[in-house]
Amino acid sequence: MRALTWHGKQNVQVDTVPDPQIVNPRDAIIRITATAICGSDLHLYDSMIPGMSNGDILGHEFMGIVEEVGPANTTLKPGDRVVVPFVIACGQCFFCDHKMPAACDNSNPAEKADASEIAYGYAMTGAFGYSHLTGGYAGGQAEYARVPYSDYGPIKIPDGIEDERVLFLSDIFPTGWMAAENAQIQPGDTVAIWGCGPVGLFAIKSAILMGAGRVIAIDHHPRRLELARQNGAEVLNYHEVQVREALREMTAGIGPDSCIDAVGMEAHGFSPDNIVDAIKQETKILGTDRPHVLRETIMAVRKGGTVSVPGVYGGVADKWPIGAFMEKGLTLKTGQTHVQNYLPQLLELILEGRIDTTDLISHRLPLEQAAEGYKNFKENQNEWTKVVLKPG
Numbered sequence: 005m006r007a008l009t010w011h012g013k014q015n016v017q018v019d020t021v022p023d024p025q026i027v028n029p030r031d032a033i034i035r036i037t038a039t040a041i042c043g044s045d046l047h048l049y050d051s052m053i054p055g056m057s058n059g060d061i062l063g064h065e066f067m068g069i070v071e072e073v074g075p076a077n078t079t080l081k082p083g084d085r086v087v088v089p090f091v092i093a094c095g096q097c098f099f100c101d102h103k104m105p106a107a108c109d110n111s112n113p114a115e116k117a118d119a120s121e122i123a124y125g126y127a128m129t130g131a132f133g134y135s136h137l138t139g140g141y142a143g144g145q146a147e148y149a150r151v152p153y154s155d156y157g158p159i160k161i162p163d164g165i166e167d168e169r170v171l172f173l174s175d176i177f178p179t180g181w182m183a184a185e186n187a188q189i190q191p192g193d194t195v196a197i198w199g200c201g202p203v204g205l206f207a208i209k210s211a212i213l214m215g216a217g218r219v220i221a222i223d224h225h226p227r228r229l230e231l232a233r234q235n236g237a238e239v240l241n242y243h244e245v246q247v248r249e250a251l252r253e254m255t256a257g258i259g260p261d262s263c264i265d266a267v268g269m270e271a272h273g274f275s276p277d278n279i280v281d282a283i284k285q286e287t288k289i290l291g292t293d294r295p296h297v298l299r300e301t302i303m304a305v306r307k308g309g310t311v312s313v314p315g316v317y318g319g320v321a322d323k324w325p326i327g328a329f330m331e332k333g334l335t336l337k338t339g340q341t342h343v344q345n346y347l348p349q350l351l352e353l354i355l356e357g358r359i360d361t362t363d364l365i366s367h368r369l370p371l372e373q374a375a376e377g378y379k380n381f382k383e384n385q386n387e388w389t390k391v392v393l394k395p396g
């Protein structure tokens with residue numbers, strides 16, 4: 005089959021690779037009909053995440069048609085159309101039992117989990133196409149993918165609804181939704197959201213559906229701010245205004261009820277020395293903006309407010325304003341997305357036409373042009389807001 009493979013820093017290409025096979029009885033093989041490039045894929049592209057090997061297949065946002073199922077899979081059959089969550093979860097362990105599939109203890113093979121156990125105290129969960137630290141699973145920017153525990157994760161999609169309307173159930177829609185849920189929005193609340201990328205945009209849409217009175221979105225790319233505005237947010241361009249002062253003024257001196265950090269800072273190491281290196285690397289490449297956001301949310305939110313962090317952090321953060329956090333009595337909620345928990349409810353919202361899940365798509369490319377998609381998505385973030393790839 006054809007698949008987008010990683011060959012080092014900013015070096016990805018579409019290669020012919022062996023077709024995936026059923027390995028475990030609960031597996032399925034999916035023929036992929038649509039897949040997307042995620043902002044977090046750019047960190048693999050930039051070689052900032054350790055644990056990558058030459059030839060790894062990328063991609064964790066994908067959907068398609070079931071081609072083959074293992075003998076223990078009683079929920080899927082060939083021909084079913086499914087969206088696959090980026091988080092790989094068994095559905096049976098302590099964490100899956102407690103509705104925390106993004107903390108599944110079984111999906112990251114023991115020999116691969118050691119690195120995250122050193123960094124975080126406990127091993128992290130498996131994910132598609134996201135380095136050998138999360139299991140080394142082949143991703144979905146390909147013609148076919150093997151889906152482990154496929155009787156638990158994927159959601160069946162009825163016929164007659166376009167791929168593009170449901171594809172983002174794989175990651176960014178549930179991630180934006182959980183971010184808004186974690187912001188503990190009460191009807192009429194004011195919510196400030198940093199970052200108008202795909203996750204930030206879905207957080208805006210979700211906060212409004214949850215009854216927020218005002219959503220204020222912060223970014224500097226004009227096209228992304230325009231999308232936020234079209235989705236009902238008031239917008240602040242941080243190149244033009246002092247964000248904290250503007251928020252204070254807009255809320256009569258009280259501050260937003262909750263703040264969402266949809267920017268994050270992907271640290272690039274999972275052992276203590278790598279973490280230090282990663283911070284140096286981050287500072288050199290990205291400047292001070294990105295670690296700035298977590299501090300900014302804590303300082304900007306009103307007393308007794310909530311900070312929600314869907315943005316990815318991987319290492320340690322310096323000068324975390326613990327004093328403001330404690331003295332203001334804040335709540336902080338975060339985590340990788342428990343995608344599986346949200347799928348039936350969010351599919352229903354799409355089917356009812358209550359949310360537009362396609363307005364952020366800026367480019368549609370054949371899989372063969374995936375490398376061009378990566379390059380442009382990285383270098384022109386204003387215009388390239390979301391790239392959908394179509395195999396075959």
Ligand SMILES: [Zn+2]
Nearest residue numbers: 042044065175
């Ligand atoms: Zn993603």
Ligand SMILES: [Zn+2]
Nearest residue numbers: 094097100108
């Ligand atoms: Zn589990």
